[in-house]
Amino acid sequence: MQNENILEIKDLHVYYGSIHAVKGINVIVPRGKIITLIGANGAGKTTTLSCIAGLVKSKRGEIIFNGNDITNKPSHIVNLAGIALVPEGRRIFPNLTVYENLMMGAYKRKDKEKIKQDLEWVFSLFPRLKERISQLGGTLSGGEQQMLAISRALMSKPQLIMMDEPSLGLAPVLVDEVFDVIKKINSEGTTVLLVEQNAVGALSISDFGYVLETGRIVLEGPGEELLKNEEVKKAYLGI
Amino acid sequence: MNLNSVLIIQNLFNGLMVGGLYALIAVGYTMVYGILRLINFAHGDIMTMGIYFAFYAVVLMKMPFFLGVIFSIFATAILGFLVDRIAYKPLRNAPRISALITAIGMSFFIESFAVVFFGSNYKSFLKTLGSNSSIIFKTYKIGKIIIPQITLYVILITFFTLLILFYIVYKTKIGMAMRAISADIPTTSLMGINVDLVIGFTFALGSALAAIAGVMWALRYPNFYPYTGFNPGLKAFIAAVFGGIGSLQGAVLGGFLLGLIEIMLITLFPSVMQYKDAFAFLILILILTIKPSGLLGKRSIVKV
Numbered sequence: 001m002q003n004e005n006i007l008e009i010k011d012l013h014v015y016y017g018s019i020h021a022v023k024g025i026n027v028i029v030p031r032g033k034i035i036t037l038i039g040a041n042g043a044g045k046t047t048t049l050s051c052i053a054g055l056v057k058s059k060r061g062e063i064i065f066n067g068n069d070i071t072n073k074p075s076h077i078v079n080l081a082g083i084a085l086v087p088e089g090r091r092i093f094p095n096l097t098v099y100e101n102l103m104m105g106a107y108k109r110k111d112k113e114k115i116k117q118d119l120e121w122v123f124s125l126f127p128r129l130k131e132r133i134s135q136l137g138g139t140l141s142g143g144e145q146q147m148l149a150i151s152r153a154l155m156s157k158p159q160l161i162m163m164d165e166p167s168l169g170l171a172p173v174l175v176d177e178v179f180d181v182i183k184k185i186n187s188e189g190t191t192v193l194l195v196e197q198n199a200v201g202a203l204s205i206s207d208f209g210y211v212l213e214t215g216r217i218v219l220e221g222p223g224e225e226l227l228k229n230e231e232v233k234k235a236y237l238g239i
Numbered sequence: 240m241n242l243n244s245v246l247i248i249q250n251l252f253n254g255l256m257v258g259g260l261y262a263l264i265a266v267g268y269t270m271v272y273g274i275l276r277l278i279n280f281a282h283g284d285i286m287t288m289g290i291y292f293a294f295y296a297v298v299l300m301k302m303p304f305f306l307g308v309i310f311s312i313f314a315t316a317i318l319g320f321l322v323d324r325i326a327y328k329p330l331r332n333a334p335r336i337s338a339l340i341t342a343i344g345m346s347f348f349i350e351s352f353a354v355v356f357f358g359s360n361y362k363s364f365l366k367t368l369g370s371n372s373s374i375i376f377k378t379y380k381i382g383k384i385i386i387p388q389i390t391l392y393v394i395l396i397t398f399f400t401l402l403i404l405f406y407i408v409y410k411t412k413i414g415m416a417m418r419a420i421s422a423d424i425p426t427t428s429l430m431g432i433n434v435d436l437v438i439g440f441t442f443a444l445g446s447a448l449a450a451i452a453g454v455m456w457a458l459r460y461p462n463f464y465p466y467t468g469f470n471p472g473l474k475a476f477i478a479a480v481f482g483g484i485g486s487l488q489g490a491v492l493g494g495f496l497l498g499l500i501e502i503m504l505i506t507l508f509p510s511v512m513q514y515k516d517a518f519a520f521l522i523l524i525l526i527l528t529i530k531p532s533g534l535l536g537k538r539s540i541v542k543v
Contacts, residue, residue, distance in 0.1 A: 055425055079431035091426040093419045100415055107416065108431040156431060 003067045006031040006191050012061035014051045021047040023215035034192040036202045039212035045195040046088050049162050053085040054078040084158035090149040094138025101137050105155030122151035143174040162193045179205050199236040203227045245383045250506040256390045258498020259397030263452035264475030265490035267445030273421040273485040280342040283472015284349035289315040289450025290457045291357050297367045308454050312447045319446025320439045353465035361462040393455045477523045483536020
């Protein structure tokens with residue numbers, strides 16, 4: 001039986017040393033949707049994604065994925081369950097070629113034929129990567145690295161892809177391209193949990209959004225609604 | 240050909256052999272350092288254990304010599320894996336100095352273990368080889384040049400082993416994961432990879448090479464005792480730093496260069512024989528002063 005909600009976060013608390021970074025948030029990610037967490041620096045967005053991915057441990061609360069409790073599971077188990085993270089700062093492997101980076105994403109898969117198809121699929125999303133296939137990851141430009149980080153995550157064939165600031169540091173043209181690709185990935189069946197400081201871009205492609213402030217959710221609603229919200233406009237849209 | 244050039248050619252082979260052995264041990268240091276930023280000071284002692292494993296496989300289990308070596312390679316690999324599991328894995332998130340002190344402790348532990356269980360007296364493969372012991376004494380003669388057969392074997396096996404190592408690291412899936420981990424451990428785990436297993440495999444691989452080097456060392460210098468691995472371990476560590484610690488190519492280059500420099504110095508200036516070991520340290524001091532990242536090492540930026 002498939003749950004309607006692919007991911008549910010209940011009363012999540014995360015500490016970074018003595019800092020209470022996430023203070024009891026509740027987030028629901030319905031299957032097949034794009035959900036966004038927006039907020040300023042230090043609001044706890046990255047911490048939330050890292051905690052779901054198993055990179056940091058939570059003190060309290062539950063993370064339910066496909067009906068299974070994955071709270072504080074090691075990150076490789078979380079990935080095998082079907083969650084991929086495009087980490088903050090891309091974190092591509094600089095000493096591996098573009099091809100090897102992509103194969104790292106598909107490391108645990110055995111379906112060789114499908115892997116080939118998916119490789120062609122990510123190359124159709126980002127044709128530039130195909131031109132750079134045997135180049136070392138570290139020699140790519142920032143935008144290309146972001147494309148590679150997204151593609152690498154897709155190569156694990158996740159049910160849920162989480163992206164941490166995919167538009168950060170990109171030229172405006174590329175920002176639009178990245179958001180277009182996110183929509184495309186989503187339309188082909190992958191659920192997306194997005195974290196962004198670029199609130200306009202993120203909310204305009206999102207089905208639902210949460211606004212985080214110093215570890216708490218202060219506002220939530222459908223993407224378009226949040227875009228019109230006066231407080232959001234003032235605080236995050238610079239209008 | 241005069242006597243000098245004969246001597247130089249003969250010793251070139253010696254240098255290649257010693258250098259190759261340093262290289263085989265040095266890659267173990269450098270792989271672990273590349274991944275964990277840890278100097279595994281127990282590595283030389285793991286090599287000693289490799290010698291004992293082969294020795295007892297032949298003496299006690301009556302295995303043929305070749306089979307005993309294969310047994311030792313696997314047993315030493317498992318030992319390396321266990322050393323990581325028991326001593327280093329619990330300290331993955333501890334300050335690096337804690338792991339370093341643990342490594343020194345592990346080294347003492349293995350040495351003492353060998354003293355208690357195997358005895359502190361010298362042992363040798365000579366008797367165990369029986370009729371095969373000719374491989375140690377047989378020599379090839381080309382003109383005036385005399386080269387022990389074992390020297391050539393060691394050089395060939397070293398090259399072959401290093402080829403296999405490079406194949407594993409650069410052409411296989413697990414090698415790709417090893418290289419990924421050396422760049423970024425958390426991100427590698429995001430790929431669904433059990434990082435601790437790959438780290439354990441790295442220890443096992445380095446230890447297997449140390450076992451091969453150890454057995455060859457014990458054949459070339461036929462006496463061994465519980466501290467046999469200490470000196471070559473230290474030299475290989477210097478070789479790894481010389482070549483650029485963390486770099487596989489660097490460890491190989493550093494190993495061969497150190498071996499050749501050592502042997503050539505003694506050949507050309509026989510009077511400095513006693514200071515042979517001091518030269519290795521002199522090289523270490525020089526490289527740390529002039530190019531701290533080593534010959535092939537990349538300058539690493541420590542993030543604060």
